[in-house]
Amino acid sequence: MLREAERPPRLAAPGRVGGVVQIMVAAVALVVVAVVAMSLGRFSVSAWHVLQILVAEVLPTGGDSTDPERTVVVLIRLPRILLAVLVGGGLGIAGAALQATFRNPLVSPEIIGVSAGASLGGALALFLGLGSFFLVGGAFAFGLAALGLLFVLTMGRSGTPMLMVVLGGVVVGSFFSALVGLVTYFADPLTTLPAIVFWLLGSLATATFAKVAVAVAPILVGAAVLLLLRWRINVLSLGDEEATSLGLRPGRMRWVILLASALVVAGAVAVSGVVGWVGLVIPHLARIWVGPDHRVLLPVSFLVGAVYLVLIDTVARTASGGEIPLGVLTALIGAPVFFWLLRRNRDRIWDHA
Amino acid sequence: MNSQPEALPRRTLMKGAVALGGITLLAACGKSADKPTSSAVTVTDQRGSVLRLDGPAKRIVTIPFPAAAIVIAVDQSVEHLVGMNDFSWTAARDSVLASFFPDVLDVEHDVASETFAPNIESVLELDPDVVVQWSSQGDEIIKPLENAHLPVLGVEYGTLDDVETWLTMFSQMLGKPARGKAMASRLEGDRDDIAEVARRRTGTKPTVLYLLRFAEGLTVMGTETFNDEYIRLVGCENAASSVKGATEIGLEQVLSWDPDVVLVGNFDDGMPDDIYGDPRWKDVSAVASRRVYKVPLGGYRWDPPSHESPLMWNWLSAVAFPGGETTDLRAKIDDDYQFFYGTAPTPSQVDSILRLDINGSSASYGQFRAS
Amino acid sequence: MLELDDVGYAYGPTGWVFRHVSLGVPPGSITAVLGPNGRGKTTLARCAAGLLTPREGSVRHNGVVGFVPQARGGAFAYRALDMVVMGRVRQVSLFGTPGRDDRTAGFDAMARIGVEHLAQRQFPTLSGGEQQLVLIARAIASEAPVLVLDEPSTGLDLHNQAQILSLLRKIVADGMSIMLTTHHPDHALYVADSVVLMGGVDDVRSGPANELLADDELTRLYGIDVQTLTYHEDGTERRSIITRYGDGSDLPS
Numbered sequence: 001m002l003r004e005a006e007r008p009p010r011l012a013a014p015g016r017v018g019g020v021v022q023i024m025v026a027a028v029a030l031v032v033v034a035v036v037a038m039s040l041g042r043f044s045v046s047a048w049h050v051l052q053i054l055v056a057e058v059l060p061t062g063g064d065s066t067d068p069e070r071t072v073v074v075l076i077r078l079p080r081i082l083l084a085v086l087v088g089g090g091l092g093i094a095g096a097a098l099q100a101t102f103r104n105p106l107v108s109p110e111i112i113g114v115s116a117g118a119s120l121g122g123a124l125a126l127f128l129g130l131g132s133f134f135l136v137g138g139a140f141a142f143g144l145a146a147l148g149l150l151f152v153l154t155m156g157r158s159g160t161p162m163l164m165v166v167l168g169g170v171v172v173g174s175f176f177s178a179l180v181g182l183v184t185y186f187a188d189p190l191t192t193l194p195a196i197v198f199w200l201l202g203s204l205a206t207a208t209f210a211k212v213a214v215a216v217a218p219i220l221v222g223a224a225v226l227l228l229l230r231w232r233i234n235v236l237s238l239g240d241e242e243a244t245s246l247g248l249r250p251g252r253m254r255w256v257i258l259l260a261s262a263l264v265v266a267g268a269v270a271v272s273g274v275v276g277w278v279g280l281v282i283p284h285l286a287r288i289w290v291g292p293d294h295r296v297l298l299p300v301s302f303l304v305g306a307v308y309l310v311l312i313d314t315v316a317r318t319a320s321g322g323e324i325p326l327g328v329l330t331a332l333i334g335a336p337v338f339f340w341l342l343r344r345n346r347d348r349i350w351d352h353a
Numbered sequence: 354m355n356s357q358p359e360a361l362p363r364r365t366l367m368k369g370a371v372a373l374g375g376i377t378l379l380a381a382c383g384k385s386a387d388k389p390t391s392s393a394v395t396v397t398d399q400r401g402s403v404l405r406l407d408g409p410a411k412r413i414v415t416i417p418f419p420a421a422a423i424v425i426a427v428d429q430s431v432e433h434l435v436g437m438n439d440f441s442w443t444a445a446r447d448s449v450l451a452s453f454f455p456d457v458l459d460v461e462h463d464v465a466s467e468t469f470a471p472n473i474e475s476v477l478e479l480d481p482d483v484v485v486q487w488s489s490q491g492d493e494i495i496k497p498l499e500n501a502h503l504p505v506l507g508v509e510y511g512t513l514d515d516v517e518t519w520l521t522m523f524s525q526m527l528g529k530p531a532r533g534k535a536m537a538s539r540l541e542g543d544r545d546d547i548a549e550v551a552r553r554r555t556g557t558k559p560t561v562l563y564l565l566r567f568a569e570g571l572t573v574m575g576t577e578t579f580n581d582e583y584i585r586l587v588g589c590e591n592a593a594s595s596v597k598g599a600t601e602i603g604l605e606q607v608l609s610w611d612p613d614v615v616l617v618g619n620f621d622d623g624m625p626d627d628i629y630g631d632p633r634w635k636d637v638s639a640v641a642s643r644r645v646y647k648v649p650l651g652g653y654r655w656d657p658p659s660h661e662s663p664l665m666w667n668w669l670s671a672v673a674f675p676g677g678e679t680t681d682l683r684a685k686i687d688d689d690y691q692f693f694y695g696t697a698p699t700p701s702q703v704d705s706i707l708r709l710d711i712n713g714s715s716a717s718y719g720q721f722r723a724s
Numbered sequence: 725m726l727e728l729d730d731v732g733y734a735y736g737p738t739g740w741v742f743r744h745v746s747l748g749v750p751p752g753s754i755t756a757v758l759g760p761n762g763r764g765k766t767t768l769a770r771c772a773a774g775l776l777t778p779r780e781g782s783v784r785h786n787g788v789v790g791f792v793p794q795a796r797g798g799a800f801a802y803r804a805l806d807m808v809v810m811g812r813v814r815q816v817s818l819f820g821t822p823g824r825d826d827r828t829a830g831f832d833a834m835a836r837i838g839v840e841h842l843a844q845r846q847f848p849t850l851s852g853g854e855q856q857l858v859l860i861a862r863a864i865a866s867e868a869p870v871l872v873l874d875e876p877s878t879g880l881d882l883h884n885q886a887q888i889l890s891l892l893r894k895i896v897a898d899g900m901s902i903m904l905t906t907h908h909p910d911h912a913l914y915v916a917d918s919v920v921l922m923g924g925v926d927d928v929r930s931g932p933a934n935e936l937l938a939d940d941e942l943t944r945l946y947g948i949d950v951q952t953l954t955y956h957e958d959g960t961e962r963r964s965i966i967t968r969y970g971d972g973s974d975l976p977s
Contacts, residue, residue, distance in 0.1 A: 100800075228818075228819035229819065230821070231816065231820070231821040231822065232813070232818075234800075234802065234806070234810060235810050235813055237800055238810070241775060241793065242791075242793060244774075244775055245773055245774075245775060245789075245790070245791035245793075246810060246811060246813045246814075246862075246866065247788065247813040247814040247866070248813055291801065292800035292801055292802060293802060293803075293806060295821055
């Protein structure tokens with residue numbers, strides 16, 4: 001029963017190298033998908049011209065692409081795809097971190113009301129005519145406010161029971177969404193309806209490099225913090241008591257993670273409105289592929305989320321003459337996928353209720 | 354049948370009054386100017402419902418955007434308009450209508466939401482004789498009014514024929530049926546003239562893209578819209594003909610359609626300079642040839658259907674076919690406004706109607722300058 | 725080394741669980757905490773581990789205290805080795821991930837316990853006993869000189885119980901201080917050097933195992949008839965329990 005210890009085997013254990021490989025695979029997939037998306041659209045540009053144009057941005061090569069083609073690829077599609085990467089990736093990694101922190105597989109930025117809070121902050125900032133710093137700052141502050149409200153509603157001694165989190169989140173989210181409707185109602189009547197649709201259904205139709213600049217800092221900073229803490233998030237996910245006994249300070253760490261997630265969500269919502277079902281479903285899909293170790297799961301959730309949203313946005317802008325709001329598509333796809341996930345894990349989910 | 358002897362005489366009286374009213378109405382039809390009669394008025398709206406009013410409407414509330422200005426034009430006064438949509442009010446405020454009828458600014462304008470849902474209490478407070486409301490947008494915006502026992506005149510959005518019908522209904526409602534007839538026949542005459550000119554033209558038809566919204570996402574008007582109808586009426590093609598109705602599109606779609614002329618609508622703050630200054634638009638034909646124009650704002654916005662639509666058609670003709678056969682638009686505006694509002698505008702008012710300051714730097718706009 | 729000095733714990737202003745508990749667990753010794761349900765065994769263990777702050781008195785130790793909870797499965801399916809390496813929180817930098825040294829320490833801890841063959845298995849798929857052993861390995865990997873175990877043999881079959889107990893005797897020989905709570909006086913008799921008997925708020929007695937684990941003490945503690953018998957193993961005198969569970973004659977008819 002008790003044996004002599006053997007020499008430690010190659011402890012770059014299969015999972016460890018495997019994790020790095022998986023991250024690389026996801027990254028390559030993202031690049032491929034992004035380049036393919038660049039060559040799709042209502043204005044036809046051949047894939048070869050797309051490559052020429054992209055290369056010409058970096059190196060002074062020539063090519064026979066036309067001016068309108070360059071405009072389409074560089075000024076219209078590129079910022080849109082960059083935003084899709086940032087928003088999809090941000091929501092993916094934030095969703096994964098939140099699910100670990102709440103130790104609850106039903107958690108996502110929308111379900112817990114943070115997205116709705118952030119959209120209120122953004123809508124208020126625009127209503128008051130404040131600049132982009134306040135746009136993201138306002139989204140961040142109100143996203144945190146929504147989170148704080150949720151804590152007050154649900155925090156018990158034994159962690160956060162799933163049913164309470166979902167119910168509390170629905171309440172908080174609906175409350176802030178209603179306020180968004182109110183703000184846009186009082187706003188300039190010339191722009192009210194489209195603004196409401198933007199905030200509540202999400203869209204990348206108005207993507208510009210300016211918006212990319214707005215989103216890049218909060219999303220990458222927040223994601224970086226989460227990535228730096230990725231191993232400690234494993235420990236946190238064991239539960240407060242175990243984490244404390246191992247030497248972590250769960251309360252403090254939880255706040256850092258929530259702040260970082262709120263920052264990511266604020267940046268995303270500020271430029272794209274509320275895009276639901278990404279932060280909920282992507283971590284689950286990623287977990288099915290790479291397992292629950294957050295050292296791999298967090299980066300993969302970012303990459304898979306980015307791929308997913310680039311694909312969805314490509315459909316949104318090419319499927320018909322008109323622009324389909326992102327939130328409609330992510331719900332159409334996300335809801336059935338999540339239903340399938342629920343059925344797969346029926347027993348484990350109910351265990352936590 | 355004769356159990357209530359009092360009822361019979363009353364009913365006869367009612368019939369007699371209606372008959373009298375009807376005869377008076379018929380008699381008054383032949384005259385070019387008629388005074389409103391004091392007898393009951395009957396109007397059939399576009400749902401086919403028959404409205405019976407005790408007399409010509411004295412207190413009218415309008416919810417569809419163009420209706421307010423049309424009522425004012427038919428009535429040649431603001432006196433009988435007691436409530437209008439906020440969108441109609443902002444148009445009035447920003448246009449010559451406020452100079453012609455300063456009292457229009459005092460009219461209550463908080464009666465409905467942007468989606469035409471009426472605020473029943475605000476409407477009731479105004480004690481209207483008639484409420485004009487869209488009947489082509491679903492029952493939910495009409496039912497609350499009828500449940501509050503308010504007479505509703507249902508109007509439909511869509512075609513040039515609808516404009517004529519509105520003129521007829523409004524004039525009946527106001528007890529001025531001859532006025533309505535005159536306006537309608539004028540409209541018809543103008544339409545026939547424009548169609549005739551279009552027929553005589555040869556050559557390729559320029560493509561026109563109308564932007565309902567530009568500042569917050571691009572919305573265009575595809576087929577089965579009023580904009581589509583008049584674009585084709587003046588002899589052009591609708592660049593957005595592959596989509597139906599009002600549709601939000603992406604910028605790439607615009608580049609793909611590559612319109613020859615772009616019209617920026619009056620429903621948001623977008624301006625031609627915004628388009629000229631945006632590097633993503635530079636390859637669009639309309640931008641390269643500087644043919645981007647903000648739609649004029651006369652007594653009402655020229656984008657949607659109204660009594661001023663012929664002016665829109667003439668303006669669009671002149672802009673789409675510069676150097677071609679056109680009427681003197683400034684003279685027509687003077688003439689038409691005298692007819693509609695009883696006043697001719699000053700030259701600087703015509704300049705602002707045609708937005709010379711905004712459109713001045715676009716191609717062939719010099720033709721609209723005062724000589 | 726672990727020392728409790730006049731420690732008392734209460735929920736709220738008046739909900740005393742226990743008071744005036746003093747005990748010491750020197751390196752290389754095992755202390756077992758016994759008592760009926762609800763008398764505060766787990767609370768005492770948590771105070772000793774630093775998870776709860778006592779209302780009175782103080783807790784001293786010469787390093788980190790490794791707390792080993794009851795194995796409960798867990799929400800996420802980490803691999804066993806990863807679970808063990810999570811014990812290295814104090815050794816890994818704030819923004820870092822475990823390195824080769826940490827993984828080696830983890831594997832060594834598992835090997836010392838004899839479960840290194842479970843390293844790549846998913847933790848929730850292990851048996852209760854295996855999970856408990858992995859959690860002990862985690863505490864060892866954290867280089868804690870003191871271990872506090874909360875009912876480590878609950879729910880385990882005899883074989884697994886034996887694994888745990890013999891493991892404790894092995895690692896305590898390396899100089900650790902071990903405190904465990906248990907429902908089994910038998911286990912205490914087998915491994916403990918000292919015991920703590922928790923009979924009530926003011927009825928907490930601690931002392932050498934062979935003194936306190938006497939028939940009358942245990943009978944008084946549990947309220948049923950407990951007898952010990954002595955036997956010899958490898959030349960050492962050992963004792964075990966005979967429990968008179970009763971024949972139901974004292975129950976109402």
